[in-house]
Amino acid sequence: MARVHLMPPQHNAGAEHMLVSMLRPLVERGHDVSVWLSRYGKAVEPYDYRGIRVVPLEARLDFPTAVRQADVLISHLECVPSTSALARGYGKPVVVLCHNTHRPTFRDMAAGTTALAVYNSRWMQAEAELFFAEYPKSVRPGGSIIVRPPVFADEYATKPGKAITLVNCNIEKGGKVLEALARRMPDQQFLAVRGAYGEQVLPDLPNVEVLDHVDGADMRERVYARTRVLLMPSSYESWGRAGVEALASGIPVVAHPTPGLCESLGEAGVFVDRNDVDGYEAVLRKLLTPAEYRLASKRAKARSAELDPSAELAAWCDAVEALA
Structure with missing residues (x-):
């Protein structure tokens, strides 16, 4: 009990x-x-x-x-x-x-x-x-x-979508980073998923779609099937479950190098300091090229298999x- x-x-x-x-x-x-x-x-x-x-x-x-x-x-x-x-x-x-x-x-x-x-x-x-x-x-x-x-990979695996996504948009999870990137990259679609806790930073921008709080059982269809890259610019993560869920679909994760995220994402993670918005933008633009995305996606799926x-x-x- x-x-x-x-x-x-x-x-x-x-x-x-x-x-x-x-x-x-x-x-x-x-x-x-x-x-x-x-x-x-x-x-x-x-x-x-x-x-x-x-x-x-x-x-x-x-x-x-x-x-x-x-x-x-x-x-x-x-x-x-x-x-x-x-x-x-x-x-x-x-x-x-x-x-x-x-x-x-x-x-x-x-x-x-x-x-x-x-x-x-x-x-x-x-x-x-x-x-x-x-x-x-x-x-x-x-x-x-x-x-x-x-994370049971078969419960999350899907064909990635087109959006750059942040799950839980409070400040500590990187809500302001998402907002800054969306302003810098108006040609890209962003997905802001309202979190379970913390004051949410939900940008009112034409290229940002806001999703209400999503049940874990619906994350595959409502979030990962629409996501091309997952952002995790968190100030603290003891592990980072959302990142591992994304790996199941071969979705690259761009994250702040907390000890937990470094351990969970391993070689599949693309790590950028959360204060370096220029760095996040550069990585995201690099991942727009098909060859770079295929390589990052392959690493993501390999790491997902390791985490069975x-x-x-x-x-x-x-x-x-x-x-x-």
Whole structure:
């Protein structure tokens, strides 16, 4: 049983879709999997999302009773402290999904008796080790595992479109970079996808189409089928799920070199500092040439194949089952 703040289709962020893609294999193994929400939203009654039972806070069902009946609790982000407290009270093992290297992530995970910490990248695991070295009195998790945000390539692969796209147009994700590039390149079509959080920068320009918040299950048809190049000029990305989703279609990704994006995109990534708008424009114009685009697309597909999540998801399921 998982306890998180929000879930799709209302809230579509990388953390939530990582959780969904990790819970689905547990459902396939025959486990009873449910997600209980801690924030009020639009849904009133429990609903099914890709085989997972989601229980809204509005349903007013008895969460503590459900905890007593659970074998394993899973949580992430803001719900870790309260879930860990309940886990201690009822003697249940708790699994913490660590989606970023911000101090609260490690602090909250180390404050309780975490049975299993799940890191979304090698660099995050290394950052966790630095945290424990700096705070030796912190309680280490009983075990840890790396599960890179699972992307099933066949669920995203499509024929690329023509637009230059940014998913989540807040400032930290690069909304102003998109706006600057759209002004500099009026001959190119841009696609601005409204994000799940943060104040959005949505340019009112004739060559920019704005899409409302898109459910993860619809990203292939509504976003990637219309995208030629994906922009990720983010100031911070612990991994960068949208970039990996784009790779499945051979869509080149032009990104700021955060440690997470460097690890996720590998040799397929085209890295430009987010403050270098001239550099972004130069790369995009280079990718307009067929030969350059074919080479970048080939690298993208090769990296997508390298990131097949099957082995890591099997190890994840085994680790969870060992706690029950």
